[in-house]
Amino acid sequence: MRINNSNGFTLIEQLIVLSVILTILFFSWYNFHSINTNRTTQHVLDTFEQDIFYIQQHSLLYQRRLTLLFTSSNSYIIYRSSLESPIIEREFGEDVQFQYETRRISFTPRGTIVDPRTIYISINGQTYEVTFPFGKGRYYVTET
Numbered sequence: 001m002r003i004n005n006s007n008g009f010t011l012i013e014q015l016i017v018l019s020v021i022l023t024i025l026f027f028s029w030y031n032f033h034s035i036n037t038n039r040t041t042q043h044v045l046d047t048f049e050q051d052i053f054y055i056q057q058h059s060l061l062y063q064r065r066l067t068l069l070f071t072s073s074n075s076y077i078i079y080r081s082s083l084e085s086p087i088i089e090r091e092f093g094e095d096v097q098f099q100y101e102t103r104r105i106s107f108t109p110r111g112t113i114v115d116p117r118t119i120y121i122s123i124n125g126q127t128y129e130v131t132f133p134f135g136k137g138r139y140y141v142t143e144t
Helices: 011-062
Strands: 067-072 075-079 088-091 096-099 104-106 117-123 126-132 140-143
Touching (some): 011 075, 011 088, 011 117
Antiparallel strands (some): 067 104, 075 088, 096 117, 117 126, 126 140
16 A cells, blocks of 8 residues: 655655755844944944044034033033033943043033043954044044
């Protein structure tokens, strides 16, 4: 007596299809994680750049100093004076760490930084060096 079972797939065929699907899912997850890390890094650096530019432009335009104050290792605020509420409050995830010598960044009414310094930003284990040179209104970001 012979059983003709041609309606289904064999176990080997199912395992091959399952392994192909798992391989595709693994590589797409790996690529997604890499893209997400790159986007987080770019978001933090862009936000920091825009905030520094805002402080500098405000100092030039209104001849009044704004200050960026690091409140913790992953957050900062921008304020006019310590008696007023902050203009901007930024808090990033635990994967972002600011390392600094002094907690404040501010610009003179001419657009130059008050105290030249270097700040290190660690994002997902990668460290970036933000350098504010003396006598200039710009800064440089380098990957270390």
